[in-house]
Amino acid sequence: MKKQASLEVLVEALRRLPGVGPKSAQRMAYHLLQHDRDGLAALGHACSNADAQIHHCELCNNFTESTVCETCVNSDRDGELLCIVETPADLLMIEQTMTFKGLYFVLMGRLSPLDGVGPQDIHLSKLVQRATNGVVREVILATNFTNEGEATAHYLGETLKAQGLAVTRLARGVPLGGELEYVDPGTIARAMLDRRST
């Protein structure tokens, strides 16, 4: 049996990247080989190193190279507030707003029964353990406002309320700069129901 050529192996490995088909995997391989050898070597080292070094934070489930991540060990943060997000990217978005000084739990996904994604896949028991540490007072559900994100928020909210925790959800409403004429009616209806005194 012939040993598979390094080039084929490279193209197949690139095809495993999300959104990369056979044609673009081949194009990427040729580009790296012909025009960016440094990039090829760098990608090799980066992948091997990330695989060896990166795992989940014991507390918040985000990616980290330590046992507990930098955010979780930061004593300036408010341990009474726990914000639940779907992904590390969502966490970064919230950090950028500089409006939240509590801690996080990253689900690394969302409930999606049709895709076979159940509570264990979003690390429910780890979350419950984290939220019931005796310090957390309020859990803020910051999953996406999609069908799956809403269903996930509902499920987690019920579960955590049963543990005696205060549970809140990010507010819905008209986005900043939103013109009513162009906002969908569901959003306006929700903004009407949730109207606040000024």
Next chain:
Amino acid sequence: MKKQASLEVLVEALRRLPGVGPKSAQRMAYHLLQHDRDGLAALGHACSNADAQIHHCELCNNFTESTVCETCVNSDRDGELLCIVETPADLLMIEQTMTFKGLYFVLMGRLSPLDGVGPQDIHLSKLVQRATNGVVREVILATNFTNEGEATAHYLGETLKAQGLAVTRLARGVPLGGELEYVDPGTIARAMLDRRST
């Protein structure tokens, strides 16, 4: 100075892939870390291995792991015919047609003066040396029928004719299944000029 995190290094390495921006590099990194650790390790090995093993064939300039590639050492092929292509992908396309039993030279690019791509970047001296080995009789220009491909074919044709070689170009014309109504006028004009007796 703080050591850069493995995750950032991975995202930056993925960004060097053609067509991959910051958002999709981050998405790829998270996908590999969360859902495809085997793929992450495989990509690491594949890149490092390809960088170490793959270089250019001494004769045809295609990628190979040997000094001379499998095509060039195949004694069943006709050494009198040398087909010049822009990329390894073009070579594969021609091989798939099973209509050519000669040998190849892969330019690994095309002339593009505006982008600073000159004759040395398409390995002109290696090509001339290859084409004037005393065995090659006819050189077939199979660069793309784009402006840059045509200019490259013209330049190489003049250079190789000056060496006393027969130079041909792939025929242009109406593509198989082409309906005249939908073929561009330039193609029809060329097909008319190049009409053949049946």
